[in-house]
Amino acid sequence: MDLEKLLTDRLAPAFATVAGEPVDPVVRRSQRADFQSDAALALARQVGRPPRAVATEVLRHAELADLCSVVELSGPGFLNLTVADDALAGMVSALATSARLGVPVAAAPETVVVDYSAPNVAKEMHVGHLRSTVIGDAAARLLEWLGHRVLRANHLGDWGTPFGMLIEHLVDPGEPGAAQELSMGDLDSFYKAARAKFDVDEAFRERSRRRVVALQGGDEATLRLWRLLVEQSERYFLTVYDLLDVTLTERDFHGESSYNDLLGPVVEELDRLGLLRESAGAACVFPPGFVGRDGASLPLIVRKSDGGYGYPATDLAAIRHRTGTLGATRLLYVVGLPQRQHFEMVYAAAGQAGWLGPPARAEHVGFGSILGSDGRMLRSRAGGSVKLVGLLEEAIARATALARERNPELGEVEAAEVGRAVGIGAxxxxxxxxxxxxxxxxxxxxxxxxxxxxxxxxxxxxxRIRSIFRRAGVAAQPDAGISLAEPAERALAFELVGFAGVVGAVAVNLEFHHLAGYLYRLAATFSTFYERCPVLRADGPVRESRLVLCDLTARVLQQGLYLLGIRTPERM
RNA sequence: GCGCCCGUAGCUCAGCGGAUAGAGCAGGGGACUUCUAAUCCCAAGGCCGCAGGUUCGAAUCCUGCCGGGCGCACCA
Structure with a gap:
């Protein structure tokens, strides 16, 4: 189904015959033909013969007659391949009857943990959470669709010293509104109020400290209050995920606290393995190859000098749990680029400890920052972080206004739906x-x-495509013959046939802009086709063929956008 | 000081060993008695940050600079 791969498979034996060993034919799209193979030039040096002679000989051995209408030697030694119309049409027909649009299910399904989103309890989600949530969700959708067992891990910040002050604020008799704020999802006010008191009120500070001790000591009354905070926050996060069309559910919350019981054993095991070293009162692992400002080895602080566990301990516990207990072989961390070094150190330490080794591997799926129009990190006018919900609501409002303006025929309900799909999608x-x-x-x-x-x-x-079928009251016949007489039809067919290759590549590199770029090319190629090739006004077999092309384009767009987490309204 | 990310058209970005570096936006010119003009077509726009190196061939690989952003011991 993947044309590029098909041509590669045909050319590879011919190259191997000429070279006496396996050679990648380097097949790619070409401006001068449909595809080109560039491998003869590199091979020429290796075998000490002129490139054109090598290419000519490859040509003699290659079996391409059923796939290509023209195969020619060009320039210094390129092979230009023109795909036969009937071969291309045959592939389109195969796609039309393929429920998965030519994309195979993974030959060796893995258990993949996708660690993403990770907001903090009792804190508003802000733009800083957007990229992790959006990219991570796309990764989860894609790998799941390919047949992998995907475990979404929402590593909530639900533990640590701030909870002393948050709990005290919640029960503060002088703050009857605190619980109210919390239940209304006004987490920003709640957190800021607690913080403000902590900063100025010595007595409050002292109560907060005692509360942290009680929390870590497992005091039941304190734990109950803590759970209240966590539950209210989770409820709130789920409304944000719903708004964002993100697939995270309540089952995917795996807060830092859930690893608490594992931290002790993790540290003990590190110690037993001889990986632990004390430094300035803290228990550290020193994975090789990391140096700090002063040129000394950089530690991963597993247990702080005050006896508390640092986040490296939690991250290590999570890795051990994911590979050992969950049986995951691919761990994805969708976390901003600034944390790259931290994760590399954690992976290195986990490797030393034997918790992370082939076939299991961890990948930091890093990303850059979102900037404002001034080219600096996006901030609100007050200089604080921008609330995620506010951003999403603005997008929806703008898109809804646009939908109403562009298509007055939409009713209120539909305009709102379109506005949401378009705004969030944008x-x-x-x-x-x-x-x-x-x-x-x-x-x-x-x-x-x-x-x-x-x-x-x-x-x-x-x-637009959906409207064709709606208007005509017809459906595409998947078994209709495909004719590709027009250049615009051929161009569209090539894009359609390329879906599987793009999806396969993105599953490996998680570079979703390749999928986005592909979908854009597909849509643009379709628009040209649609401009030049009448569909409903065509007759007989041509009309049937074009309906199939339209239907396939719609299905690929829908599936591709679904993988990116973006909705496809039937009308706009 | 060490490390990571990024410098490509006026703007936002693709391309990351192959032929003449591609899109979109903005600006210029065209196409609506419409299978949705939220579209399409045409023209214009480039010392690919700089300098070396490797190669038959470099925006792409290597080295060194310059510029922007970020990280580097008990916050996650």
Whole structure:
């Protein structure tokens, strides 16, 4: 189904015959033909013969007659391949009857843990959580669709010293409104009020400290209050996930506290393995190869000098749990780039301890920051962090207004639905459509713009196709013959056939902008096709063929956007 | 000081060993008695940060600079 792979498989034996060993034919799309193979040039040096002679001989051995209508030698030694129309049409037909659009289920399914989102209890979610949540959810959707066992891990910040003050604030008799704030989901006010008291009130500070001790000591009354905080926060987070169309559920909350019982054993085991070293009163692991500012080895502080456990301990416990108990072989950490070094150290230490080794491996799926129009980290006017919900609501409001303006035929309910799908889709697509390693500038005009590489453009292409079938009251016949006489039809067929290859690559590198770029190319190619090739006005077999192309395009767009976590409204 | 990410059209970004470096936006010109113009078509726009090196071939790989961002011991 994957044309590039098919051509590669055909050319590889021919190259192997000429070279006397396996050679990657390096097949790629070409401007001069449909595909080109570049391997003859590199091989020429290796075998000490002119590139064109090598290419000619490869050509003699290659069996391409059924796939290609033209195969020619070009330039210094390129092989230009033109795919035969009937071969391409055959592949499109195969796609049309494929429920998975040509994408195979993973040959060797794995258990994959995707660690993402991770907001803090009793704190508002802000833009800083957006990228982790959006990218992580796309990873979970994609790998799940490919047949892997995906375990979503929402590593909530639900433990630590701040909980002393938060609990004290909750029960403070002078603060009858605190519980109210909490239940209303006004976490920002709640946290800030607690913080403010902590900063100025010595008595409150002392109570908070005692409360931390009680919490860590397992005091039942304190734990009950702590659970209240956690539950209220989780309830709130779920409403945000619902708004964002994120697949995280209550089952996926695995707070830091859930590893508490494992921290002691983890440290003990590190000690037993001889990996622990005391430094300035703290118990540390020194994974090799990491040096700090002063040139000395950098420690991973597993137990602090005050006896408390540091986050490296939690991260190590989580790894041990995930590989050992859950049987995961792929651990994804969708966390910002600044934390790269921390995770590399944790992975190294886990490797030393024997908790992380082949076939299991951990990958830091890092990402850059979201910037404001001033090119600096996005901040609210007051200089604080920007509330995620506020951002999403603004996106929905803008998109809803746009939908009403562009299509007055939409009723109130439908306009609201479209506005939500488009607004949320725009935010997520802006995040997923550029290289995640880079920072990106959040620009309302651009991401809600209806032209260019944006979610609305893709959604529009989809809804336009749906409207064809709605209007005509017909369905595509998957077994209809495919004819590709027009260049625009051929171009569309090539894009459709390329879906599997892109999905397969993204499953490995988790570079979702490749999938986004592919979908954009598909939608753009479709738009050209749609402009030049009448569908419903065509007759007989041509009409049937074009209906199949339309239907396939819609299905690929829908599936592709689904994998990115973006909805596809039937009308816009 | 060490390490990581990033410098490509005016702007936002693809491309990361192959032929003439691609899109979108903005700006210019065109196409609606519409299978949804939230669209399409055409033209214009580039010392790919700089300098070396490897290679038949470098935006792409290596080295060194320059510029921007971030991280480097008890907060996660």
């Amino acid at each position: 935010v997520k697509y802006a995040d997923l459509s550029s290289d995640r390693n880079r920072d990106y500038v959040l620009d309302w005009e651009r991401m809600l713009s209806l032209d260019g590489n944006t979610a609305p453009y893709l959604q529009y292409a989809y809804s």
